[in-house]
Amino acid sequence: MLNTQWRVLFVFIVLLIASALIANHLTGRVFNYHDPIGSVRAIYEDIKTKIEMAEESELTAIKTIAAPSLSAKTAMQKHLPQADTTRCVDVSLGKVKYKRNGNIYTWTDSNGVPHFSDEKPDFEAATLDTDFVEPLDYFELTLHAANLPPSFTEELRIKLNTVFKVYGQIIGVDALKKVRLNLTVFATRRSYEQAIKLRGADPTNTDGMYFHSTNSALINYRNEQSAMRTAVHEAVHAVNKAILGSTPRWLNEGLAEYFEYTKNSMQLVSVEPHPGWVNNKRVAQSVFTINWLIGLDDTWQTGDDTKLYASSWAAIYFMMDSNKGKQFLKSIMLAEQKSPCSKLTAAELKNMLYQHFPQLDKDYRQWLKTPFRKQSF
Structure with a gap:
């Protein structure tokens, strides 16, 4: 024992x-x-x-x-923002400044016909306060692109002004902030990949990459049209970071995809359906339901990129197509701006979503069946 x-x-x-x-x-x-x-x-x-x-x-x-390999067209549609390792600080340049554009003078002649003019007449006339203001500047753009014509920079400025105009319509001009945009376009694929690798990232299957830490984007030049779309896409990431702070991936990527196809003609602004995701005015592939997409924020690194990008674009296009959709975007964008260091949870987003769309699944299914049309602002 x-x-x-x-x-x-x-x-x-x-x-x-x-x-x-x-x-x-x-x-x-x-x-x-x-x-x-x-x-x-x-x-x-x-x-x-x-x-x-x-x-x-x-x-x-x-x-x-x-996993099956993606086609070259699909693979190159990936734009990868790097993880935000910066401290939670305001990276904007402060509030957007506006200037008053003058009053309108109004009077009625002897025949009872009303007249309006922005020039003061030589007789006494009433003034009509229109409260019309225009921005002095939305952003500070630094573009390094030796192989691009000067017209590229001007066109890019016009498209980015469109982004701010739409954001102002959704969240209000008082919520806008001035943004510093640093974009570099590389003439060859080799130089683009070298620059990405020097920053410790992987350029595989990308045409552009936005870096939070330096508030800059690197872009691969394949042709002028492609470079323009990618520049707009990456710039929207910088705009979101400066104005809204941290945002869910579907919202960040969906907005960036949405604004790639903006069209400007005189004072008219429109956004056209993304040809990468739409064919014959219909979505070209299956997409996640919006309430399901909201819960996939942590799967972007391992999930189906093509379906995630297409679903995010479709969700934003759906929201932009109605007043209640824009109201939903306004509510989440202002909520994210109020707490820029954190993202809304899936539960919070779904609660806000169903307040605006009590029959969301039905509404979204019906909307996906209708022909896609351009949206005007």
Whole structure:
């Protein structure tokens, strides 16, 4: 009996020593001899976690190998914003400044016909206060693109002014902020990839990449039209960061995709359906329902990029197509602006969504069946 007790004690001491060696070798954890049971339990949890992580990595690798390769057209539609590792600070240049554009003078002639003029007549006339103001400047643009004509910069400015105009209509001009935009367009794919890699990122399957830490975007030049779309896309990421702060990925990417196809003619502004996602005025592929899309914010790195981008674009296009949709966008954009360091949760977004669309699934399904048309602002 005594020998058996000594054997049990000896085995226990051996297990303690073995546990200490395992701790040092596998986990780097210092073995606590004052709490041997607790230390053994902690070591077990560490080893279990490492095994689970290894299995998960192996599963991800298998999925990656088995996944069908994307076409060149689809792959190049990816624009990857890098993780925001900056401190939560206001990166904007302050409020947008406006100037008053004068009053309108009004009078009625002897025939009872009313007249309006922005020039003061040589007789007494009433003034009509229109409260009309125009912005002095929305953004400060620095564009490095040696191979692009001067007209490219001017066209880009016009399109970005459109972005601010639409944002002002949705959230109100008082909520806008001036934004610094730093864009660099590279003449060759090789120089683009080298610049991306120097910043510690992977340029594979991308034509543009926005970096929060430096508030800058790098763009690959394939042709002038492609470079313009990518420049607008990446600039919208910078606009969202400065005006709204942190935003859900579907909202950030959806808005960036939406504004790629803005059209400007005189004072008329319109946004056309994205040809990458629409064919014959219909969505070219299946998309997630909006309430499902809202819950996928953490799956962008491992999910179906093509479907996620298409779904995000479609969700924004749907919202922009009605007043109640714009009201929903206004509510979430102002909420994100109020708390720029955090994102609204999926539960919060869904609650706000169904306040505006009590029959969302039905409304969205019917809308997807109707021909897509351009939207005017």
